[in-house]
Amino acid sequence: MNNNIEELSLSLFMGDNNLILSHRLSEWTGHAPVLEEELALANVALDLLGQARMWLEYAAEISEDYKTADDLAYKREIWEFRNVALVEQPNGHFGDTIVRQFYYDNWHKLILEHLYQSENERIAGIAEKSLKEVRYHLERSAQWTVLLGDGTEESHNKLQTSVNHFWPYALELCNTNTANSGFDDDLASLSRQTWIDSLSNIIAEATLQLPETEFSYSGGREGIHTEHLSLILAEMQCLPRAYPGTQW
Amino acid sequence: MYSQVIDEQPVSSDELNAQEALFQEKIDNDIKIEPRDWMPDGYRKTLIRQISQHAHSEIVGMLPEGKWLTRAPSLTRKSILLAKVQDEGGHGLYLYSAAETLGVTRDEMYLALHSGKAKYSSIFNYPTLTWADIGVIGWLVDGAAIMNQVPLQRCSYGPYARAMVRICKEESFHQRQGFEMLITLCKGKPVQKAMAQDALNRWWWPSLMMFGPPDADSVHSAQSMRWKIKMNGNDELRQKFVDVCVPQAELLGLTIPDNKIIWNEEWQQHDFGEVNWDEFYNVLKGNGVCNRERLKARVDAWEDGAWVRDAAKAYAVKRQRSSSL
Numbered sequence: 001m002n003n004n005i006e007e008l009s010l011s012l013f014m015g016d017n018n019l020i021l022s023h024r025l026s027e028w029t030g031h032a033p034v035l036e037e038e039l040a041l042a043n044v045a046l047d048l049l050g051q052a053r054m055w056l057e058y059a060a061e062i063s064e065d066y067k068t069a070d071d072l073a074y075k076r077e078i079w080e081f082r083n084v085a086l087v088e089q090p091n092g093h094f095g096d097t098i099v100r101q102f103y104y105d106n107w108h109k110l111i112l113e114h115l116y117q118s119e120n121e122r123i124a125g126i127a128e129k130s131l132k133e134v135r136y137h138l139e140r141s142a143q144w145t146v147l148l149g150d151g152t153e154e155s156h157n158k159l160q161t162s163v164n165h166f167w168p169y170a171l172e173l174c175n176t177n178t179a180n181s182g183f184d185d186d187l188a189s190l191s192r193q194t195w196i197d198s199l200s201n202i203i204a205e206a207t208l209q210l211p212e213t214e215f216s217y218s219g220g221r222e223g224i225h226t227e228h229l230s231l232i233l234a235e236m237q238c239l240p241r242a243y244p245g246t247q248w
Numbered sequence: 249m250y251s252q253v254i255d256e257q258p259v260s261s262d263e264l265n266a267q268e269a270l271f272q273e274k275i276d277n278d279i280k281i282e283p284r285d286w287m288p289d290g291y292r293k294t295l296i297r298q299i300s301q302h303a304h305s306e307i308v309g310m311l312p313e314g315k316w317l318t319r320a321p322s323l324t325r326k327s328i329l330l331a332k333v334q335d336e337g338g339h340g341l342y343l344y345s346a347a348e349t350l351g352v353t354r355d356e357m358y359l360a361l362h363s364g365k366a367k368y369s370s371i372f373n374y375p376t377l378t379w380a381d382i383g384v385i386g387w388l389v390d391g392a393a394i395m396n397q398v399p400l401q402r403c404s405y406g407p408y409a410r411a412m413v414r415i416c417k418e419e420s421f422h423q424r425q426g427f428e429m430l431i432t433l434c435k436g437k438p439v440q441k442a443m444a445q446d447a448l449n450r451w452w453w454p455s456l457m458m459f460g461p462p463d464a465d466s467v468h469s470a471q472s473m474r475w476k477i478k479m480n481g482n483d484e485l486r487q488k489f490v491d492v493c494v495p496q497a498e499l500l501g502l503t504i505p506d507n508k509i510i511w512n513e514e515w516q517q518h519d520f521g522e523v524n525w526d527e528f529y530n531v532l533k534g535n536g537v538c539n540r541e542r543l544k545a546r547v548d549a550w551e552d553g554a555w556v557r558d559a560a561k562a563y564a565v566k567r568q569r570s571s572s573l
């Protein structure tokens with residue numbers, strides 16, 4: 001029995017969310033509406049990938065089944081992934097990607113601020129490093145949310161649809177109602193309401209409205225995912241699976 | 249740009265000749281031409297064509313490599329590739345900015361690309377079929393780019409020369425990373441080495457085409473060389489590239505797909521086979537494997553992003569209004 005079950009569960013959750021979202025963001029390469037934005041998206045993808053590696057390296061150290069971060073990324077089965085459904089969702093249009101990111105960045109900043117105070121130095125260290133980057137991510141996604149929400153009628157309507165669409169997926173980030181998550185204390189401190197409050201200023205400035213629906217997706221942390229993840233993994237893991245035991 | 253519009257008021261041909269003579273003298277003395285300086289119309293137009301073509305190549309070049317971001321076989325390789333592709337986008341940005349100093353807007357350049365009027369490097373119309381392509385692109389394509397661009401760090405137009413300094417540093421980093429990746433593949437399992445050989449087979453000749461047609465058939469060369477916006481002949485650079493690559497391929501244990509390559513003791517350089525120029529011109533005309541797909545990706549990105557750019561404009565106007573109240 002692993003003594004560090006809580007740490008393992010936490011670092012897989014953080015690592016997988018970052019890894020899968022980074023994968024999605026990297027799909028924008030060559031297709032973004034503005035060149036500067038394309039570079040910014042790649043930058044966020046690169047940051048999240050770096051953070052995923054830090055979490056997964058830690059997870060690999062305490063895992064009894066996997067030795068390296070690469071093993072965790074490339075050898076696990078879909079039911080072993082711990083990310084939420086939000087990060088698996090397809091990019092959609094640029095506004096969809098911005099809203100998904102805005103929801104995520106708000107949560108990400110809050111959870112990192114909490115983890116930064118962890119007594120576990122390793123966790124606190126990763127959180128500290130990540131926090132610098134995530135503050136910048138949030139600044140950017142918040143700016144775009146305001147700009148698109150308060151831009152033209154078309155952009156406003158598009159954004160409102162995105163805000164509604166990703167809502168139940170985003171709520172899963174704050175879902176403390178799941179068994180065996182291993183760090184309910186950490187997550188409980190970040191209640192749904194804290195997260196919603198963190199969004200409200202920007203959403204108001206963007207002249208948008210948050211949905212009132214309570215329904216939240218759940219299951220990511222138990223390894224239950226949307227179909228999108230199976231396709232993401234098929235792509236991401238294709239080479240290591242086709243040529244096991246190969247150095248790249 | 250206003251000063252230049254005034255400069256372009258009708259002038260007598262004597263005056264013009266005098267201006268041109270002065271301009272050429274500056275170039276001959278290696279004095280950089282800066283955006284506000286007088287320059288002949290042909291110089292400006294040629295530079296716009298050349299720099300924007302170069303910028304488009306950086307941007308279109310993100311597509312073939314970008315396809316492997318989601319399939320990179322290790323987290324380290326994934327970070328390296330993501331950073332590389334991002335660098336290429338940055339090169340595009342510097343170059344578009346350099347071209348803008350000549351009085352053309354980025355949107356105008358995009359439209360020229362989308363309409364097929366402006367070109368980009370033929371190399372990016374070839375497909376990336378295996379992971380080894382990423383290594384070979386770094387080694388050969390970034391390698392050829394360096395060969396082309398290092399001399400341009402000394403070119404006569406200031407903003408272009410300075411952009412080149414920055415870009416070349418990053419390109420040589422890309423080239424080394426690509427080569428290092430190939431070393432790993434070639435030292436690995438037989439199937440990895442076969443992958444590398446297959447990639448070399450497909451990318452070798454297109455890489456040689458990157459230097460452009462033989463000097464004898466090159467349309468704009470002589471004037472551009474007088475203006476120092478082209479520093480070397482195409483054939484000279486191609487030769488240099490072959491001479492550099494042959495020992496590198498040997499080091500990797502790979503075979504260059506040209507059985508005419510042989511060391512020429514007399515000339516102290518390698519002889520090599522004839523490039524298939526029909527293929528080159530065909531790809532330029534739009535008949536490469538990926539021409540349509542690459543251009544469509546750029547056009548779609550532009551069209552799908554129109555509402556975002558409109559929103560940004562509308563928002564800026566609203567902000568301006570509320571701040572001037």
Ligand SMILES: [Fe+2]
Nearest residue numbers: 306335336339
């Ligand atoms: Fe480049």
Ligand SMILES: [Fe+2]
Nearest residue numbers: 336390419422
């Ligand atoms: Fe490059």
